[in-house]
Amino acid sequence: MAAFWHMGGYAPYVWSAYAVFFVVLLADYLAPVFRRRRVLRELHARMQRQKSRDARKAALHATPPDSETDRTSTSPSP
């Protein structure tokens, strides 16, 4: 086993080459995994914002048109 890791005296060359191979490909594999998660999270947040904006707008339209001065209070009063 020690002879295997020794690589006939070429251990630094052989193992550094293999390290480059695996590290670069691992980074290549993980990059889209993280990017995908970020894309979905951002889209979800945008949809949530849109939803609350729509809800506010709906509440605004629900107030009777004659209470023009009351426009600022958008909470549905009983």
Next chain:
Amino acid sequence: MKWIPHWMHELSSPPTFYRFATVMRPWFLVLALVTTAIGLYGGLVMAPADYQQGDVFRIIYIHVPSAEMSLFVYGVMAVAGFIAVVWRIKLAESVAMQSAPVGAAFTFITLVTGSIWGEPTWGTWWTWDARLTSELVLLFLYLGVIGLFHAFEDRRQGARAASFLVLVGVINLPIVHYSVQWWNTLHQGTTVRLFGPSRIEADMLWPLLVMMLATKFYWAASLCGRVRTDLLSLESGKHWVRDLAQKEGH
């Protein structure tokens, strides 16, 4: 375009390809890992040391498959780029653009492992000979494609412009491949040949072929991952993506 089979037409629709890529990606990765384990066991443990180079020759099992992939990926990127330029199919644009990072990764690995191999065998990390220089040009082509793609505000327009650069760069592929024959180089000639006997012992050859298969599987897994992520942001307004964000975007 009646000659295109129905399943291909179906697969080129983004939501269908997204599902296909999601299912296939882990399988490609498992196949890549299994074949890598077999190939490296054969290459690092079972194959005898080279009579001239000793154990340092074992870098061949990652260097040559990566070098082959650096050309193979460019070829795939060129085919997808051609389809993107001529027929403007969204999936082809995505495949062409998402091929560039993994191609650049393989080209980078080729250059670095070659350099590490060159120092003990040639006595130099780098030399401006035909094979090494044309491979470096290949890396710059990949980086140029990535850069041009990102330089556009409109992603689809950027993909088509960069695809055009891909097609121009195809000229470099035969130069890389035949450089060891056309010029006197420090780099050794072709070892594995499709036609005619390979110039390598069977004990040393089979792990190399297995590793070439392993890198193909890895490439398939990587491309599935990148293209499906790209399709999500390309189609972020569509229902299928919004449904997915609703489910997985927490």
